[in-house]
Amino acid sequence: MSPMTTANMTSTASxxxxxxxxxxxxxxxxxxxxxxxxxxxxxxxxxxxxxARNHGAYDVDVIDLAEAEHELPVAFPxxxxxxxxxxxxxxxxxxxxxxxxxAFVVVTPEYNHSFPAPLKNTIDWFHAEWQAKPAGFxxxxxxxxxQRAVEHLRQVFAELHAVTVRDTLSFHMAWERxxxxxxxxxxxxxxxxxxxxxxxxxxxxxxxxxxxxxxxGSAV
Numbered sequence: 001m002s003p004m005t006t007a008n009m010t011s012t013a014s015x016x017x018x019x020x021x022x023x024x025x026x027x028x029x030x031x032x033x034x035x036x037x038x039x040x041x042x043x044x045x046x047x048x049x050x051x052a053r054n055h056g057a058y059d060v061d062v063i064d065l066a067e068a069e070h071e072l073p074v075a076f077p078x079x080x081x082x083x084x085x086x087x088x089x090x091x092x093x094x095x096x097x098x099x100x101x102x103a104f105v106v107v108t109p110e111y112n113h114s115f116p117a118p119l120k121n122t123i124d125w126f127h128a129e130w131q132a133k134p135a136g137f138x139x140x141x142x143x144x145x146x147q148r149a150v151e152h153l154r155q156v157f158a159e160l161h162a163v164t165v166r167d168t169l170s171f172h173m174a175w176e177r178x179x180x181x182x183x184x185x186x187x188x189x190x191x192x193x194x195x196x197x198x199x200x201x202x203x204x205x206x207x208x209x210x211x212x213x214x215x216x217g218s219a220v
Contacts, residue, residue, distance in 0.1 A: 022059060025057060025058055025059040026057055026058050026059070026102040026103055026200075026201060026204040026205065026208065027058070027059050027061065027100050027101045027102045027103070028052055028058040028059065028060050028061065028101065028102070028103050028104070028105065028200070028204075029061050029062075029063055029097060029098060029100075029101035029103070029104050029105070030045055030048060030049045030052065030060060030061070030062045030063065030104075030105045030107065031063045031065065031104060031105070031106045031107065031119075031122075032045045032062070032063065032064040032065055032066065032107050033065060033106055033107060033108040033109070033115060033116055033118070033119035034065075034066070034107075034108065034109050034116050034118075034119075035065050035066040035116065035118045036109075036116075039066070039109070040109070040140060040174055040175055041107055041108075041109065041140070042064070043174075043178055043182050044107050044138060044140050044171065044174065044178075045062060045064075045107040045138070046062075046182060047178070047182055047183060047184065047189075048105065048107065048138050048169070048193060049062050051190060051193040051194070051197070052105070052193075052197055055194065055197045055201075057197070057201045058103075058197070058201075061097055061100070061101065063094070063097060063098075065118055065119065065122055069090065069093065070090065070094055070122070071090065072087065072090055072091060072094075072121060072122060072125050073087060074121055076124075076125075091125060094122075094125075094126075095126060095129055098126055098129035098130070099128075099129045101129075101133065102133060102204045102205075102207070102208045103133055103134045103135070103136070103200045103201075103203070103204035104130070104133065104134070104135040104136070104162070105135070105136045105137065105138060105196075105200070106119070106135065106136075106137050106138070106153060107137075107138045107139075107140075108137065108138075108139050108140075108146055108149050108150070108153065109139070109140055109141050109146055109149065110139065110141040110142075110144055110145075110146040110147070110148055110149040111149070113148045113149075113152075114148065114149055114152045115149035115150075115152055115153055120156070123156060123160070127160065128217065130157065130160040130161065130162045131160065131161040131162065131216050131217070131220070132161060132162070132163075132207050132210065132211055132216035133162055133163070133204070133207055134162070134163045134164070134165055134199075134200050134203035134204050134207060135153075135157045135162045135163070135164050135165070136164070136165045136167075136168065136196050136197075136199070136200050137150040137153060137154075137164070137168045137169075138168070138169040138170075138171075139168065139169070139170050139171070140170070140171040140174035141171075141172070141174065142172070142173060143172060143173070144172070145170035145171055145172035145173075145174070146170060146171070147168075147170050150168055150170070161216065161220065163203055163207070165196060165199040165200055165203060166199065167192070167195050167196045167199055168196065169189070169192050169193060169196060171184070
């Protein structure tokens with residue numbers, strides 16, 4: 001089965017980026033949501049990140065939650081209490097990258113009909129960084145292709161005042177869908193990625209202009 005969009009079945013230079021590059025490009029943060037050992041997520045995310053670079057409208061920043069520099073504790077501090085220095089360093093660095101983004105794409109597997117706990121934990125550590133920005137999803141897994149994880153993520157991002165785009169990419173039995181070079185065997189995947197990237201570009205441009213005209217915080 002080929003990758004689907006919801007419409008029909010369903011730069012390496014920026015890998016550590018903390019500041020936007022060319023101002024004419026939208027800043028796209030691609031977030032790898034799985035931290036499991038032996039995960040397939042990097043294969044999917046590296047392919048998609050390259051598709052986003054090829055699209056031409058994006059400065060791509062890949063954020064891998066499995067990297068130690070992004071690890072945040074599960075236990076949140078008391079309200080209005082300062083963060084421990086080590087936690088503050090991680091939080092501040094990741095906050096800068098999310099704040100710089102004009103759009104997000106979350107690459108996620110499906111665990112027990114939902115998305116991974118480390119991904120939810122990371123999302124919950126931030127608030128204004130997500131607001132008034134578009135989010136897209138690339139999911140992968142077994143027969144369901146991670147689609148139930150995406151439906152849960154839509155609810156979470158709506159609560160965070162983000163806008164989720166309609167089309168998604170979904171890879172069923174993903175480990176069988178990519179070749180040895182890390183590319184999908186179905187060439188239709190590129191067209192599906194391009195469709196979602198166009199939607200993200202429209203929303204990303206419109207919302208960036210709106211945020212510049214009137215900061216979204218004034219509406220919350």
